[in-house]
Amino acid sequence: MNLTIVILAAGKGSRMKSPKAKVLHEICGREMLYYSIKAAREITDDIIVVVAHQKDAVIAAMKKYFDNLIFVTQDAENFPGTGGAMMGIQPRYDDVLVLNGDMPLISRYSIEKFLSNPADIVMSVIPLDNPSGYGRVVIEEGRVMRIVEEKDATPQEKAINTVNAGVYAFKHHVLQTYIPRLSNANAQGEYYLTDVIEMAHKDGLSISPLFVEEVEFKGVNSKNDLANAEMIMMDRLRRNWMDAGVIMQLPETIYLEEGVTFEGECIIENGARLCGNSLIVNSHIKAHSVIEESVIRNSDVGPLAHIRPQSLLDETHVGNFVEVKKSTLNGVKAGHLSYLGDATIDSGTNIGAGTITCNYDGIKKYQTIIGKNVFIGSDTQLVAPVEISDNVMIAAGTTVTAGKYESDILILSRTPIRKVTGFFTKFFGKGK
Numbered sequence: 074m075n076l077t078i079v080i081l082a083a084g085k086g087s088r089m090k091s092p093k094a095k096v097l098h099e100i101c102g103r104e105m106l107y108y109s110i111k112a113a114r115e116i117t118d119d120i121i122v123v124v125a126h127q128k129d130a131v132i133a134a135m136k137k138y139f140d141n142l143i144f145v146t147q148d149a150e151n152f153p154g155t156g157g158a159m160m161g162i163q164p165r166y167d168d169v170l171v172l173n174g175d176m177p178l179i180s181r182y183s184i185e186k187f188l189s190n191p192a193d194i195v196m197s198v199i200p201l202d203n204p205s206g207y208g209r210v211v212i213e214e215g216r217v218m219r220i221v222e223e224k225d226a227t228p229q230e231k232a233i234n235t236v237n238a239g240v241y242a243f244k245h246h247v248l249q250t251y252i253p254r255l256s257n258a259n260a261q262g263e264y265y266l267t268d269v270i271e272m273a274h275k276d277g278l279s280i281s282p283l284f285v286e287e288v289e290f291k292g293v294n295s296k297n298d299l300a301n302a303e304m305i306m307m308d309r310l311r312r313n314w315m316d317a318g319v320i321m322q323l324p325e326t327i328y329l330e331e332g333v334t335f336e337g338e339c340i341i342e343n344g345a346r347l348c349g350n351s352l353i354v355n356s357h358i359k360a361h362s363v364i365e366e367s368v369i370r371n372s373d374v375g376p377l378a379h380i381r382p383q384s385l386l387d388e389t390h391v392g393n394f395v396e397v398k399k400s401t402l403n404g405v406k407a408g409h410l411s412y413l414g415d416a417t418i419d420s421g422t423n424i425g426a427g428t429i430t431c432n433y434d435g436i437k438k439y440q441t442i443i444g445k446n447v448f449i450g451s452d453t454q455l456v457a458p459v460e461i462s463d464n465v466m467i468a469a470g471t472t473v474t475a476g477k478y479e480s481d482i483l484i485l486s487r488t489p490i491r492k493v494t495g496f497f498t499k500f501f502g503k504g505k
């Protein structure tokens with residue numbers, strides 16, 4: 074489509090009360106700016122992102138997901154505000170759509186509604202019960218007169234409950250005419266993009282208000298807004314995956330991130346937390362388990378298991394209170410109470426309850442490699458680096474010291490039992 078989309082992402086977002094730039098705050102595991110760019114990308118290739126505050130971090134974050142974005146740096150010191158953000162913009166096309174970067178819930182369908190309208194300016198408006206925080210749109214006899222920011226509004230203007238949602242479609246000539254004429258004579262000392270409306274109205278340009286749905290146009294300005302936007306986004310994600318065939322029990326209790334993908338028949342029980350770019354294939358994730366940036370294939374996990382980043386589980390059973398980190402388990406059973414870190418474990422191997430890979434000596438991390446059909450008794454410690462060949466039995470309670478162990482052996486380290494006859498009675502006395 075012959076459309077330039079400009080996304081404003083240069084502001085600090087002081088109402089977030091955070092050292093982090095507002096647009097980098099995450100919703101379902103991705104920075105909120107990602108979502109408006111994603112929606113924009115579905116419509117056009119010409120996307121300009123205006124940056125300034127923490128610009129290197131913002132650019133680096135978006136480059137993880139998108140290429141061919143055009144980043145323009147706002148001179149935010151001399152020309153602060155959304156109007157200042159538009160000053161260096163050179164759109165490729167005559168139609169220019171401007172989006173605030175703090176609207177993660179917007180979809181391509183909502184954006185497209187702005188495009189079939191011949192007016193010089195199409196601007197988004199929402200009637201709200203509680204308009205506070207937004208710019209108010211002054212409409213007289215059905216015509217948009219101006220937008221007044223809350224901080225500049227008179228009490229009468231504050232009572233207006235039709236607000237500016239922050240999305241505008243402009244013809245390029247409108248921007249060329251009015252952006253250079255903006256002034257910062259207002260309560261915030263900023264150049265407001267919204268002042269273009271009043272100037273254009275006075276010159277007789279056509280301004281068309283487009284009433285939009287609140288849910289897609291909500292601006293995120295505070296940590297409360299962030300949490301609400303995340304709830305809405307996560308609900309969408311869960312519904313999409315259920316439509317695609319995933320079974321979710323008590324779905325509203327499941328935390329799910331944007332990067333997670335499911336294939337085949339998956340069952341996700343209540344309270345599960347699925348994060349990062351995890352891939353879950355034909356697997357059952359039981360209640361209150363946490364999966365971070367891992368691949369789980371034909372396996373069952375939990376309840377109450379923790380699979381940390383860069384793990385791969387295939388044909389594997391991981392039970393309660395098992396933590397796996399950066400490990401590959403292929404055809405393994407680890408039913409209870411274990412820590413398996415920096416390990417590679419092959420098929421037919423059984424990990425007894427209480428098995429720990431001692432992978433860290435306080436300075437470096439070391440690998441544990443375990444072959445096929447190894448039977449590891451309960452309460453075994455494997456002091457890495459350690460390599461166990463196929464067909465080995467490790468007796469319960471063994472400390473396997475670092476080294477390589479050949480096939481077809483029993484490994485056992487145990488303190489011999491001492492029996493002290495009559496000790497109990499002597500210690501506690503006869504009456505006990």
Ligand code: UD1
Nearest residue numbers: 081082083084154155158174175207208237238239265292
């Ligand atoms: C803005 C609108 C307001 C509207 C609201 C909708 C203006 C003056 N006000 O207010 O009418 O109701 O959005 O959500 O436009 N930004 C920059 N450079 C800056 C300042 C901001 O790029 O110098 C970016 C921010 O990163 C953000 C977006 O512009 O993504 C909006 O800025 P924000 O400060 O949230 O504006 P609002 O006060 O919400």
Ligand code: MG
Nearest residue numbers: 175292293294
């Ligand atoms: Mg805002």
